Amino acid sequence: VTVASSRCFTVTMPVDYADTDAGGVVYYANYLAHMERARNAWLRSLGWPVTVLARRHCVLFTVTQANLRYHAPAHLDDELAVTLDVQRLQRASIRFRQTVLRVGDGEGDGHRDGDGDGDGEGDRDGDGDNALLVAAEIRLGAVNGATFKPCRLPAPLTVAIDRWRQFDRDLDATVTVAPAFVTPAVF
Amino acid sequence: VTVASSRCFTVTMPVDYADTDAGGVVYYANYLAHMERARNAWLRSLGWPVTVLARRHCVLFTVTQANLRYHAPAHLDDELAVTLDVQRLQRASIRFRQTVLRVGDGEGDGHRDGDGDGDGEGDRDGDGDNALLVAAEIRLGAVNGATFKPCRLPAPLTVAIDRWRQFDRDLDATVTVAPAFVTPAVF
Amino acid sequence: VTVASSRCFTVTMPVDYADTDAGGVVYYANYLAHMERARNAWLRSLGWPVTVLARRHCVLFTVTQANLRYHAPAHLDDELAVTLDVQRLQRASIRFRQTVLRVGDGEGDGHRDGDGDGDGEGDRDGDGDNALLVAAEIRLGAVNGATFKPCRLPAPLTVAIDRWRQFDRDLDATVTVAPAFVTPAVF
Amino acid sequence: VTVASSRCFTVTMPVDYADTDAGGVVYYANYLAHMERARNAWLRSLGWPVTVLARRHCVLFTVTQANLRYHAPAHLDDELAVTLDVQRLQRASIRFRQTVLRVGDGEGDGHRDGDGDGDGEGDRDGDGDNALLVAAEIRLGAVNGATFKPCRLPAPLTVAIDRWRQFDRDLDATVTVAPAFVTPAVF
Numbered sequence: 001v002t003v004a005s006s007r008c009f010t011v012t013m014p015v016d017y018a019d020t021d022a023g024g025v026v027y028y029a030n031y032l033a034h035m036e037r038a039r040n041a042w043l044r045s046l047g048w049p050v051t052v053l054a055r056r057h058c059v060l061f062t063v064t065q066a067n068l069r070y071h072a073p074a075h076l077d078d079e080l081a082v083t084l085d086v087q088r089l090q091r092a093s094i095r096f097r098q099t100v101l102r103v104g105d106g107e108g109d110g111h112r113d114g115d116g117d118g119d120g121e122g123d124r125d126g127d128g129d130n131a132l133l134v135a136a137e138i139r140l141g142a143v144n145g146a147t148f149k150p151c152r153l154p155a156p157l158t159v160a161i162d163r164w165r166q167f168d169r170d171l172d173a174t175v176t177v178a179p180a181f182v183t184p185a186v187f
Numbered sequence: 188v189t190v191a192s193s194r195c196f197t198v199t200m201p202v203d204y205a206d207t208d209a210g211g212v213v214y215y216a217n218y219l220a221h222m223e224r225a226r227n228a229w230l231r232s233l234g235w236p237v238t239v240l241a242r243r244h245c246v247l248f249t250v251t252q253a254n255l256r257y258h259a260p261a262h263l264d265d266e267l268a269v270t271l272d273v274q275r276l277q278r279a280s281i282r283f284r285q286t287v288l289r290v291g292d293g294e295g296d297g298h299r300d301g302d303g304d305g306d307g308e309g310d311r312d313g314d315g316d317n318a319l320l321v322a323a324e325i326r327l328g329a330v331n332g333a334t335f336k337p338c339r340l341p342a343p344l345t346v347a348i349d350r351w352r353q354f355d356r357d358l359d360a361t362v363t364v365a366p367a368f369v370t371p372a373v374f
Numbered sequence: 375v376t377v378a379s380s381r382c383f384t385v386t387m388p389v390d391y392a393d394t395d396a397g398g399v400v401y402y403a404n405y406l407a408h409m410e411r412a413r414n415a416w417l418r419s420l421g422w423p424v425t426v427l428a429r430r431h432c433v434l435f436t437v438t439q440a441n442l443r444y445h446a447p448a449h450l451d452d453e454l455a456v457t458l459d460v461q462r463l464q465r466a467s468i469r470f471r472q473t474v475l476r477v478g479d480g481e482g483d484g485h486r487d488g489d490g491d492g493d494g495e496g497d498r499d500g501d502g503d504n505a506l507l508v509a510a511e512i513r514l515g516a517v518n519g520a521t522f523k524p525c526r527l528p529a530p531l532t533v534a535i536d537r538w539r540q541f542d543r544d545l546d547a548t549v550t551v552a553p554a555f556v557t558p559a560v561f
Numbered sequence: 562v563t564v565a566s567s568r569c570f571t572v573t574m575p576v577d578y579a580d581t582d583a584g585g586v587v588y589y590a591n592y593l594a595h596m597e598r599a600r601n602a603w604l605r606s607l608g609w610p611v612t613v614l615a616r617r618h619c620v621l622f623t624v625t626q627a628n629l630r631y632h633a634p635a636h637l638d639d640e641l642a643v644t645l646d647v648q649r650l651q652r653a654s655i656r657f658r659q660t661v662l663r664v665g666d667g668e669g670d671g672h673r674d675g676d677g678d679g680d681g682e683g684d685r686d687g688d689g690d691n692a693l694l695v696a697a698e699i700r701l702g703a704v705n706g707a708t709f710k711p712c713r714l715p716a717p718l719t720v721a722i723d724r725w726r727q728f729d730r731d732l733d734a735t736v737t738v739a740p741a742f743v744t745p746a747v748f
């Protein structure tokens with residue numbers, strides 16, 4: 001399955017042993033962690049990291065629903081792109097559409113036989129396309145950090161999300177949020 | 188504890204809920220996953236991803252020793268830098284020195300009360316310095332992927348590591364290995 | 375929410391720091407690992423551990439769908455019961471209904487303020503009932519271990535599952551599958 | 562390596578996909594989670610679950626050191642025994658000796674080729690003995706739950722631990738702490 005879609009927030013990450021299981025592929029639960037990382041990166045890009053939500057507004061997000069379809073496996077050293085779009089924004093909840101894609105590298109050299117057994121089976125399409133691995137709907141509910149009762153999202157956050165959706169719909173934005181791997185000159 | 192050290196390979200990553208535990212800090216086992224991600228990123232930067240090692244040379248790395256000292260906790264939304272240096276390179280093993288630092292943000296606004304309870308306790312030094320959180324020695328042994336018996340590292344990998352150590356000692360290199368968070372125009 | 379249901383396979387486990395996140399509750403992805411443990415324990419109880427499936431029949435299970443509803447959080451030291459029932463058995467797939475319950479201890483002493491902050495908030499009903507925390511539908515597909523193409527379940531496994539469903543429907547079975555915590559006299 | 566040792570607290574658990582990585586073996590970080598589960602089960606058996614420590618005494622444990630030696634890998638469906646002994650008990654810290662053993666099943670039928678590839682390589686000794694997989698020293702420090710400063714262990718806990726060490730040294734105790742897998746008649 002190949003996916004062409006612009007305009008959704010995306011983080012990329014390589015597959016390491018920590019992500020995989022003895023089947024040689026990414027363990028099914030670990031995609032949920034990757035999806036959380038994408039949501040948090042998106043909130044940070046909006047200026048609303050979860051710690052600010054908690055500290056200034058006493059609001060926590062809890063996941064209330066997760067529906068996942070697993071289409072194809074990811075292997076060691078694959079480059080994953082985890083995307084995020086807001087399907088529905090309500091007073092006290094957000095419903096996300098999230099996907100995990102394998103980033104095509106166009107090398108077409110079987111380089112990506114990543115299950116550690118060196119068999120080069122290569123049941124992946126590769127070469128420049130992005131394959132859809134997982135599609136998900138995730139619903140977050142806002143709760144009061146003290147009582148754990150449902151509560152409204154802070155109004156400025158709702159405004160920021162609306163603005164992002166508007167901006168995101170109108171522009172073909174390419175925004176680099178943060179470099180991941182850096183060798184700084186001095187620590 | 189503040190650390191000034193140049194010239195070691197570094198990857199950075201934010202702390203997400205997936206990394207933390209109910210104590211409000213990063214769970215002690217999860218640093219080992221981060222350290223593996225740094226080692227893999229370093230191998231990729233040398234042109235030797237673990238899948239190439241497995242496929243072309245039938246060599247796997249196994250961790251044989253891990254010694255960790257936990258100096259200070261990391262909290263939600265902290266930015267971590269995971270460093271790597273090669274302490275000793277032998278025929279069939281590599282001993283790494285790895286650290287996890289919290290990247291100072293110089294904001295000094297208590298922004299980093301990250302345990303989700305919004306108490307702003309802020310027992311962290313912050314403000315521009317990098318605090319040493321975890322120091323580790325990790326020893327990897329090379330094994331044959333079929334027999335799991337110890338085996339030599341491929342000679343070209345040994346050469347590449349030696350070159351990296353030489354380069355790394357002589358230059359104050361700043362190398363961006365890969366961007367982590369990107370919103371590509373088209374998927 | 376209280377659940378009264380007999381006749382489904384159940385494993386129990388306490389909540390440890392490894393399961394939780396900085397929100398003080400079990401991290402949403404970790405329930406999927408617990409559910410896998412329950413499925414594997416069930417397969418072992420049928421005489422069909424996944425390694426036997428792989429070795430003798432070259433069959434692997436892959437998760438193709440997971441739908442989860444999170445009703446209430448679990449805290450540190452809570453005792454969880456993870457249940458399993460077979461909703462639908464087909465030639466090449468199994469659809470499970472799984473739940474995670476918090477086992478009521480009837481103590482009613484606030485003993486279960488488990489988020490490590492000692493605030494004793496106790497938003498849990500407790501006292502003898504089992505609270506439904508998570509309800510899930512999980513669909514496994516059988517694939518050939520070499521080609522990763524869908525394949526039939528081994529006929530004897532299908533027979534064993536049918537027998538289990540029949541047995542399970544007719545009897546109020548209490549089967550202790552395995553003790554978890556033991557101090558053996560001699561190792 | 563075979564280990565004969567009586568008189569240390571032990572929990573057992575099977576290896577599931579959640580524990581493993583693409584190398585076909587238990588991921589090196591995951592043993593630390595298992596060791597935490599053993600420590601918590603031991604504290605519960607003493608009547609001192611971590612939540613009681615936090616709630617009644619405002620004491621948290623943090624891991625300050627972990628030294629691990631990995632001797633042999635564990636595979637899918639292996640039965641692990643995680644042991645615990647107290648090496649040193651001080652005012653504000655406990656140093657544990659912990660091991661992970663593979664429980665021998667005496668079947669000697671290659672049944673334990675657990676890496677999911679069905680190759681039956683069977684590099685394990687098996688048959689009735691327990692193989693030492695991982696040996697570790699773990700040091701916990703007690704800290705005040707509010708200030709995170711080091712603090713004394715509650716005196717009654719110190720007494721309970723001393724009693725356990727005394728009891729444990731004098732008796733060949735076999736204590737079943739809790740059944741793990743149960744199909745209760747009614748939920």
